[in-house]
Amino acid sequence: MLRVAVIGGSNGQLARSLSETADAGCMVSLLGRPQVDLAEPAGLPEMLSGLLRDLAPQIVVNAAAYTAVDRAESEPDAAFRINRDGAAAVAQACAALGLPLVHVSTDYVFDGSGDRPWREDDACAPTGIYGRSKLEGERAVQAALPAAVILRTAWVHSPFGGNFVKTMLRLAGERDRLRVVADQQGCPTYAPDLAAAILTLAQRRVAAPDDPALGGIFHLAGSGATSWFGLAGEVMTVSARLGGPHRPVDPITTADYPTPARRPANSVLDCSRIDAAYGIRLPDWHAGVARCVARLLDT
Incomplete structure (x- = not known):
């Protein structure tokens, strides 16, 4: 049985998806607040080392993060404590115990310029x-x-937590029309698909911990790309087909919807490296949206 320790509470989209996706051949243990709080990194490596020693996992997945993109502009200390210092503490604990680590990162490390998908070695x-x-x-x-394996993903959505798909369905029940940005491109990623891929990756990494081809930075996101406008339109199409709320969606520009943080215009990720190394490729983003909306409407 594969034993996986996941840093992240049960309310997190990816942590919960990892817990739900695990089958009889995998045991997932969630380590979240207040037991493990990346916002308090002082002393965390030693404390986490003790917890991991007791759990005896074969691999650790860090799915915890500060993800409030706009609020981070006014709370930089909080963002860096969790996303930098907390991540470092997790890695230090894993290093002390000789445990492999999968650390989840983001497409927002790029500036969004250009018109081709971003590769792992791009600046x-x-x-x-x-x-x-x-x-x-x-x-x-x-x-x-x-x-460590570092996975950059993008535009994550799921039946739980806060995310774009849930927001669009809620707004469809409150407004006559929706206005959504059409000049930002990315790869919508269904969290349960991402979770299943991470567990497959974890199995391979545990089996070959010293294989250099299986370490480093990888991109892993839903196949294909669209805009937020395109994603919203797909959510409405699926919801209408299933008898759920739906409204017309109007395209707007980024300038029409100013936010504290500037989003990358091109957030599309090239995921060919992880396909070559692990044989992993996520389903087309449309399929993830269909499954997500169906589950949300069934709750």
């Missing part, structure tokens, strides 16, 4: 505090544990 230049804190977290993890 990072985040435009906001959230992206900067996650990039520094990646670097802190690599410094503490060079063999």
Whole structure:
């Protein structure tokens, strides 16, 4: 049986998806607040080492993060404590115990320029505090544990937690029309699909911990790309087909919807490296949206 310790509470989209996705051949243990709080990194490596020693996992997944992109602009200390210092503490604990680590990062480490998908070796230049804190977290993890797997993902949605798909369905029940940004491109990622892929990756990594081809930075997101406008339209189409709330969606520009943090215009990730190394490729983003909306309407 594969034993996985997940840093992240039961309310987190990915942590909960990992717990629900695990089958009879995998045991997932969630370590979240207040037991493990990345916002309080002082002394965390030693405390976490003790917890992990007792749990005896074969691999650790850090799915915890400060993800409030706009609020991070006014709370930089909180973002860096969790996304950089907390991530470093997790990596240090894993290094002390000789445990492999999968650390989840973000597409926001890029500045969104250009029109081709971003590759792992492209230069990072985040435009906001959230992206900067996650990039520094990646670097802190690599410094503490060079063999760690760092997964950059994007536009995560699920039947739980706060996310874009849930927001669109809620607004469809409250407004006559929806206005959604159409000039930002990315790869919608269904959290249960991401979770299943991470567990497959974890099995491979545990079996070959010293294989250099299986470590380092990888991109892992839903296949295909769209805009927030395109994603909202798909949510409405699926909801209408299933008898749920739906409204017309009007495209707007980023300038029409100013936010404290500047989002990358091009957030599309090239996921070919993880396909080559692990044989992992996530389903088309449309399929994830259909499953997500169906489950939300069934609750």
